[in-house]
Amino acid sequence: MATLKDVAREAGLSVGTVSRVLNNRGYISEETRQRVSAAMEQLHYQPNAMARSLSKRSSSMIGVIVPSISHPYFAKVLSCLESAAHEENYQLLLFCSQGKVSREEEYVRVCSSNRVAGLVLCSGSVKTGKLRNFGFPVVAFERHLNEADAGVECNNYEGGELAARELIRAGCRKLMCISGIGEVSMPADVRREGFLDVCRTHPEVEVQEFFCSPEHLEDLNYFPELKRFLDEDPDADGIFAGSDMIGIQLMSELGRRGRRVPQDVRIVGYDDVNLAQMTNPQLTTIRQPVEEMARECIRIIVKAAGGQSIPSRTMFPVSLERRGSTELADCIIK
Amino acid sequence: MATLKDVAREAGLSVGTVSRVLNNRGYISEETRQRVSAAMEQLHYQPNAMARSLSKRSSSMIGVIVPSISHPYFAKVLSCLESAAHEENYQLLLFCSQGKVSREEEYVRVCSSNRVAGLVLCSGSVKTGKLRNFGFPVVAFERHLNEADAGVECNNYEGGELAARELIRAGCRKLMCISGIGEVSMPADVRREGFLDVCRTHPEVEVQEFFCSPEHLEDLNYFPELKRFLDEDPDADGIFAGSDMIGIQLMSELGRRGRRVPQDVRIVGYDDVNLAQMTNPQLTTIRQPVEEMARECIRIIVKAAGGQSIPSRTMFPVSLERRGSTELADCIIK
Numbered sequence: 332m333a334t335l336k337d338v339a340r341e342a343g344l345s346v347g348t349v350s351r352v353l354n355n356r357g358y359i360s361e362e363t364r365q366r367v368s369a370a371m372e373q374l375h376y377q378p379n380a381m382a383r384s385l386s387k388r389s390s391s392m393i394g395v396i397v398p399s400i401s402h403p404y405f406a407k408v409l410s411c412l413e414s415a416a417h418e419e420n421y422q423l424l425l426f427c428s429q430g431k432v433s434r435e436e437e438y439v440r441v442c443s444s445n446r447v448a449g450l451v452l453c454s455g456s457v458k459t460g461k462l463r464n465f466g467f468p469v470v471a472f473e474r475h476l477n478e479a480d481a482g483v484e485c486n487n488y489e490g491g492e493l494a495a496r497e498l499i500r501a502g503c504r505k506l507m508c509i510s511g512i513g514e515v516s517m518p519a520d521v522r523r524e525g526f527l528d529v530c531r532t533h534p535e536v537e538v539q540e541f542f543c544s545p546e547h548l549e550d551l552n553y554f555p556e557l558k559r560f561l562d563e564d565p566d567a568d569g570i571f572a573g574s575d576m577i578g579i580q581l582m583s584e585l586g587r588r589g590r591r592v593p594q595d596v597r598i599v600g601y602d603d604v605n606l607a608q609m610t611n612p613q614l615t616t617i618r619q620p621v622e623e624m625a626r627e628c629i630r631i632i633v634k635a636a637g638g639q640s641i642p643s644r645t646m647f648p649v650s651l652e653r654r655g656s657t658e659l660a661d662c663i664i665k
Numbered sequence: 666m667a668t669l670k671d672v673a674r675e676a677g678l679s680v681g682t683v684s685r686v687l688n689n690r691g692y693i694s695e696e697t698r699q700r701v702s703a704a705m706e707q708l709h710y711q712p713n714a715m716a717r718s719l720s721k722r723s724s725s726m727i728g729v730i731v732p733s734i735s736h737p738y739f740a741k742v743l744s745c746l747e748s749a750a751h752e753e754n755y756q757l758l759l760f761c762s763q764g765k766v767s768r769e770e771e772y773v774r775v776c777s778s779n780r781v782a783g784l785v786l787c788s789g790s791v792k793t794g795k796l797r798n799f800g801f802p803v804v805a806f807e808r809h810l811n812e813a814d815a816g817v818e819c820n821n822y823e824g825g826e827l828a829a830r831e832l833i834r835a836g837c838r839k840l841m842c843i844s845g846i847g848e849v850s851m852p853a854d855v856r857r858e859g860f861l862d863v864c865r866t867h868p869e870v871e872v873q874e875f876f877c878s879p880e881h882l883e884d885l886n887y888f889p890e891l892k893r894f895l896d897e898d899p900d901a902d903g904i905f906a907g908s909d910m911i912g913i914q915l916m917s918e919l920g921r922r923g924r925r926v927p928q929d930v931r932i933v934g935y936d937d938v939n940l941a942q943m944t945n946p947q948l949t950t951i952r953q954p955v956e957e958m959a960r961e962c963i964r965i966i967v968k969a970a971g972g973q974s975i976p977s978r979t980m981f982p983v984s985l986e987r988r989g990s991t992e993l994a995d996c997i998i999k
Contacts, residue, residue: 392758392779400744401939403737410734413761417768422775424726425759427747434751441756445726551939576943583945605735605885606940609910611917 333374341370393421393632394442398430398454399548403576403604408453408472411625418626419633421448428454430548439465449632452479468635470628473518473619481631482644483624484518490617490649491525494571494599497615499529501597501657503569505537506530509560509581510573512542519573522601522617526571539564543577553580561588568596575600575607578614582656598656612655620647667708675704727755727966728776732764732788733882737910737938742787742806745959752960753967755782762788764882773799783966786810802969804962807852807953815965817958817979818852824951824983825859828905828933831949833863835931835991837903839871840864843894843915844907846876853907856935856951860905873898877911887914895922902930909934909941912948916990932990946989954981 335353339346344366352359352367370376393416397405409425416423424447426438435454442450443465453472471479498506510523523540530538541560547553557580561567572578578600582592590596592612600607603618624647631641669687673680678700686693686701704710727750731739743759750757758781760772769788776784777799787806805813832840844857857874864872875894881887891914895901906912912934916926924930926946934941937952958981965975 395759400747401737401740403735403740403940406735406737406740409743409759410761413734413759417761422779423759425729425743425747425757427744427751445756551943579940580943583943586945606737606913609885609914609917610944611920 333376335376337374338367338370338376341374342366390446390448391421392424392445392447393629394424394426394438394445394447394450396426396428396435396438396450396452396454398428400425400427402548402551403606404574404602405453405548407602407604407621408625411622412451412628414622415626415629419629421629421633430454430545443467448636451628451632452476468632468641470631472624472628475516475518480635480643481641483627483631483647484645485619485624485647485649487518487521487649488525490601490619491522491527491571492529493525493617493649493651494522494601495526495529497599497651497653497657498569498571498597499533499536501569501593503597504535505539505564505566505568507539507541507560507564507567507570508573509541509543509557509570509577511545519601522571522573539567543573551576553577554584557581557584561585570596570598572598572600575602575604575614575616578616578656579606579610582610582612582614592656593659599651600656603652607652608654610656615654615657616652618650618652620649623647667710669710671708672701672704672710675708676700724780724782725755726758726779726781727963728758728760728772728779728781728784730760730762730769730772730784730786730788732762734759734761736882736885737940738908738936739787739882741936741938741955742959745956746785746962748956749960749963753963755963755967764788764879777801782970785962785966786813802966802975804965806958806962809850809852814969815975815977815979817961817965817981819953819958819981819983821852821855821983822859824935824953825856825861825905826863827859827951827983827985828856828935829860829863831933831985831987831991832903832905832931833867833870835903835927837931838869839873839898839900839902841873841875841894841898841901841904842907843875843877843891843904843911845879853935856905856907873901877907885910887911888918891915891918895919904930904932906932906934909936909938909948909950912950912990913940913944916944916946916948926990927993933985934990937986941986942988944990949988949991950986952984952986954983957981 335346335349339349342349348363349367352364395412397409399405413423424445428434428438447467449468449470451470451472452474468480471482473484508523508526511519527538530536543553543556561584570581572581578598581598585592585596592598600614600616603616607614607616627645635641669680669683673683682697683701686698729746731743733739747757758779762768762772781801783802783804785804785806786808802814805816807818842857842860845853864870877887877890895918904915906915912932915932919926919930926932934948934950937950941948941950961979969975
């Protein structure tokens with residue numbers, strides 16, 4: 332098998348230069364890169380990342396644990412994490428916990444065993460004591476984790492406020508607030524508080540609250556619960572859906588009942604997943620800046636790997652994306 | 666740092682037994698597992714997967730390259746691959762090429778450098794010669810790759826036939842066939858052939874063909890093209906959408922034009938992504954058995970790692986999922 336020395340000889344360069352090209356360090360001209368690349372190909376040279384990681388005691392891999400991959404929100408998070416990791420020359424080791432604590436704990440061990448540079452935890456029920464002493468930073472993504480070294484989240488309270496203001500602005504008076512509810516407290520729970528606090532300042536507005544079980548992350552089927560909510564509160568004229576997936580299914584179910592969006596009922600979702608723009612009408616939603624949040628997670632891990640101190644909590648603002656589900660004009664123009 | 670010996674002493678077991686537990690080899694009682702696990706936790710023992718991989722010359726990682734992560738089809742593929750890999754005690758190293766050949770080639774090198782046990786390529790424009798001599802098997806997923814060691818695909822021709830028969834059965838006479846078209850030939854191209862071959866046997870049926878550019882895998886915005894198709898062929902009464910994402914956006918655009926699905930236009934999608942059941946009406950589609958296809962990819966890599974011979978091409982059947990977009994009764998009952 333060819334060695335680094337062979338590649339250097341073939342390329343007519345020093346071993347140090349070839350090493351700099353492989354590790355992407357310092358300035359390297361395009362011509363030099365080309366020569367190294369050609370020599371590597373010629374000799375079928377494969378740099379051994381594992382051997383290099385072993386000597387550095389940590390690899391260029393970042394672990395990611397999500398509760399679901401096919402859920403459009405987590406698919407978007409993964410996509411942004413992969414892109415940010417690629418920019419920093421890191422790779423993602425992907426794990427799906429299906430929300431099971433035992434799977435999460437197992438995956439944390441596998442990450443440790445693979446000497447990851449850090450772990451982004453988007454699925455967080457891992458208990459106290461399970462995350463310490465692993466020697467790599469754990470960044471919680473939209474999760475409360477006392478055990479995590481850092482947390483990156485969006486301003487969920489503000490998101491709830493924006494949703495309430497949008498529905499009230501559009502003239503809704505009988506509001507419905509649908510939240511997720513789980514055993515573990517989540518930053519997303521605060522959306523509801525922001526929503527209700529704004530409603531309290533508007534005595535002309537009524538609110539009815541409903542809670543979805545958290546078991547739908549994988550199957551994504553909220554229909555049975557949504558049907559029940561709409562049966563119990565059939566004349567709501569404005570609904571904060573808690574997530575875009577709930578919002579999209581709500582529109583579908585309202586359509587079956589002959590209730591028009593936005594003429595009869597207005598809806599605000601949360602997340603701004605790609606599908607929010609594919610429905611008719613398009614879904615008004617609270618946009619999480621997932622790209623920036625993902626980039627921040629990777630940046631924190633890269634900083635920690637470089638021995639720098641890292642922020643323990645980073646919060647990003649959210650914004651309202653007004654579309655056809657709350658705005659009749661938007662719905663007709665499109 | 667604790668060693669394997671320390672763990673064995675703490676657990677009161679032999680080093681061989683502890684090693685068998687860690688490598689999941691042979692029969693191990695639940696009690697033994699518990700003792701090893703408790704001792705590992707007690708001593709904060711971290712088995713070093715990298716060192717083990719180095720001695721085995723290949724790791725327990727499987728590389729996956731997809732062109733997009735947030736596309737619901739690829740999110741589903743990834744989800745099924747992760748689940749199948751977990752069953753076999755393998756981990757996924759995730760890469761997104763964004764359809765760029767240079768990224769794919771870079772990722773293949775990174776996989777090689779990390780001594781992956783194999784690579785599942787769901788994004789395939791890598792050119793001849795780039796995949797050989799890496800020493801790990803490459804499995805193409807729904808891609809033609811002369812360079813791959815194995816290919817796993819679904820019966821796309823049959824899928825096209827099923828779609829045509831479904832629309833004709835439902836009484837459609839002015840059909841539209843929307844296909845993707847790219848520089849690289851894909852198994853999915855054959856869907857169109859199956860569709861057209863069935864139409865040819867029905868002289869009472871007309872077909873108009875349209876092609877979507879392949880650039881929408883990331884942004885998923887097919888609307889501008891779909892608007893053009895519907896402007897050019899405004900009275901089609903049955904549409905084969907080529908993919909569910911196209912089908913869902915088509916329903917949305919038809920809604921804006923006041924054309925009812927399925928009363929005025931019937932639609933058949935392809936893939937059966939989770940969203941196909943969230944629209945109103947739900948989308949009739951050709952179901953790819955993605956779970957089975959993903960499991961087969963992982964099985965092939967595990968077989969190859971064990972020195973067994975592997976099938977070069979595996980094709981899975983598809984099935985029609987009849988829903989409200991082609992069946993008025995289904996649409997009303999739901």
